Amino acid sequence: MNNMRYDSSKEYRIAKKMGERELLYWQSRGKDGYLPSLEKTLKESNIINEVPLGIIEIPIKKIRGTYYDSRRSAFARNFMPLLEEDTEFAIKWMNLYEAQHEEGIRDAIIAYEYLNRFYVVEGNKRASVLKYLDSPSIMGNVKRLIPKYDEMDLNIRIYYEFLEFYEKTKINMIWFKREGGFKELENILFEYIVKNNENSKEFLKNFEKSIYWSFRKVFQELNGEKLPITTGEAFLYYLKKYGIEKYIPEKELKVRVRGIIKELENIYLEERKNIIHDVFLPFIKTSNEKKLNIAFIYRNYIGESTWVQAHENGRLYLEEKFGDKIKTFYIENVKKQKSYDIIKELVEQNYNLIITTSYDFMDSTYKAAIEYPNIKFLNCAGYKSYRNLSVYFGRIYQPRFLTGLIAGTMTKSNKIGYIAPYPLPLFLRGLNAFAIGVKMVNPYAKILVKWTNKWIDKDLESEKTLELIKEGIDILAINMDSNIPQILADKNKVYTIGYNVVNVDLTPNTYIASAYWKWGRFYKKIVRRLLNDEWVITTSKHLEDLKKYWYGMDKKIVKLYKNKNILPGQTEKLIGVMKALIKNNDFDIFSGPLYDKNNRLIVDRNESILDEDLLKMNWYLDNIEGDLQKVIFNTES
Helix, strand or coil: CHHHHHHHHHHHHHHHHHHHHHHHHHHCCCCCCECCEHHHHHCCCCEEEEEEEEEEEEEHHHEEEECCHHHHHHEECCCCECCCCCCHHHHHHHHHHHHHHHCCCCCCEEEEEECCEEEEEECHHHHHHHHHCCCCEEEEEEEEEEECCCCCCHHHHHHHHHHHHHHHHCCCCCCCCCCCHHHHHHHHHHHHHHHCCCCHHHHHHHHHHHHHHHHHHHHHHCCHHHCCCCHHHHHHHHHHHHCCCCCCCHHHHHHHHHHHHHHHHHHHHHHHHHHHHHHHHHHCCCCCCCCEEEEEECCCCCCCCHHHHHHHHHHHHHHHHHHHHEEEEEECCCCHHHHHHHHHHHHHCCCCEEEECCHHHHHHHHHHHHHCCCCEEEEECCCCCECCEEEEEECCHHHHHHHHHHHHHHCCCCEEEEEECCCCHHHHHHHHHHHHHHHHHCCCCEEEEEECCCCCCHHHHHHHHHHHHHCCCCEEEECCCCCHHHHHHHHCCCEEEEEECCCCCCCCCCEEEEEEECHHHHHHHHHHHHHCCCCCCCCCCCHHHHHHHEECHHHCCEEEEECCCCCCHHHHHHHHHHHHHHHCCCCCCCEECEEECCCCEEECECCECCHHHHHCCCCCECCEEECCCCCCCCCCC
C-alpha cells in the first residue's frame, strides 16, 4: 500500500503541474483559467425545463465544469487539481486514483447537462482523476437543463436538433458544430436498421461503443482532432463514404480513417487558401478585367409581387450602371422547398454571385454557401451568414414610422387598419414603428392588425381587407406584396399606405404614402466591391455588423413617398422635420418609454432598444389591437 501511496502522490504532483500550466496559460492571455461554473452561467440563461435522464454514461470529454461557483478554484480549466499535496482534497484525489487502478471508480457522479456539456454537482475529484487518466467515460446521475429556444442563437438551434436526435436514439457522445448534422446521422442510422432488419433499441444501444468508439480511437491516434471540425462531423463524413459496418479489422479501419483525414485536410486546406486569397486579393494588381455573372432568385412572379418588383428594379439598375461588366439573370416564382436545387443549378451554370431575395431562402442559401465555398451569396432578410454568404436588409421601419405619423394626423375614425403576411420579427418592427408614429401625434387612434400567414393570397387578402373596412377603418397600411388591399380600399374610399414600391398611379385619389426600397443602390455597392475583388461579410449577429446589415434612410436604401396632392401642409412640415432628424441620427424611433399590450414597460425613459433586440422583437405596442399572433421564426413552405 505504501508503494501505491507513493505512486498516487507522484501522479497527483504531475496532475497538479498540468493544472498550474493550464491556469497560467489562460491568465497570461487575460482570461479566467479556473474551472467553469454552471451556477454562474445559469444566471444569464432562461431555463424552461429540467428533465431527469437517470444513470447514463457520460463522455469524459464532455464534462466541462462544476456546478457550484465556490468549488471552481480547486481545479484549472482542464479539470486538473490546484491545491497543495498535503491537503485533505489532495489525499482524497490520490485515494480515488488508487481506487480506479484497483477496482475502478464505481460510484456515479451527480451532474447537470446543459447544451450537451456536463457540469458536476457531486464527484468533481472523480471526474478529475478520470480526465487525468484519459478514461473515455464515467457513469453519472444526470438532469438535463433545457434553455428557451432562441432562433437567433446558433448553439441553441443545434442543441434543439440534438434533443430530437437524442429522443430517438439516446446517443449523446456525438456532436456537430453545424446545423443538419444530427438529422443526416439519424437518417443513416434508421435506413441501416430498416434495411438490415435490426432491433433498433439494441443496435442504437451498442452503436456508440462498437462503431463510433472504434472510429474515434483510430481518428485520435492518427491526429484527426487537428482538423477544425468535431469528431462527429468526421465520423459522419466516413459513414457517407463507407456506410455502417459492425465488424471491420482495425488495420483496415486505420487505412480508411487515414484516407478520410487526408480528404478532410484537403477540403479545409482549400478553404484556408480561399480565406487567404480573399484577404490579400484586393492588394494584388491584375490586368484581367473581371466579369460578374449574377443570378437573382425571386419567390414570386415580378408582375404579382411588389417585393419582387423592388428587387427587379434593383437588378435593372445594376445593368444600367455597369453595362457589359456584368451579366444578370433572374428566376421567378421559386418555392422554398425547391430553392436549394435552383441554387445548385445556377452554380453549375457558372454564376459567381447568387442573390436570394427572400427570408424563405435563408436555409437553402446557407447550405449552398457551405457546399460551394468559391461562390458568393447574398440573402435578403435572413440572419444565417458564412464566410462567402452575406445577409442584408434595410431599416424600412424608419419610413414606416413616418407613414404612422401621416396616418395618425389624417385619421378621422381613429381606426387604422394594418395588413401584413407573417408575424416575423421583421414585420413586427415595421408594425410597431408605424404604431409609434401614430401614437406620437394621436394617442386616441388604434391600429387594427390582420395577418394572412401567406406571402401572396388574393382571396385571403381580399377577405382580411374587407373585414378591416367593416370595422370602420379610414386608413389602411399595407405590408403585403400584392396590390389587392390597395385596390379594394380605394373602391371603398379608404386611404392607403403602400409598401415596397410606389404605386400611386394605381389609386391616385386614396394613395397617401409609401415606405419603399431602392435596392439598386445597395446592389451597386456590392457589385463595385466584387469588381474590385473585395468581399465584405455582413451578418446580423453582431452590433457592429448591424450597421452594414441594416442600411437606413441616411444611405437612401429605404425611402418615404408622400402624396403632396392629398397630405395637409402641416403634416408635410412635420414629416420633413422628423425625416431630417432620422437621417442625421438625431432621433431614435424605438426610444422609451414604450409599453406593450400587457402594459409591460419594454423600454424605459431615456433608453432605446438595441439593434440586437430589434432583430428578436416579439411584442405589440399598446395601441395595436386585432389579430395579435405570437411571433414566429419560420414561414410555411
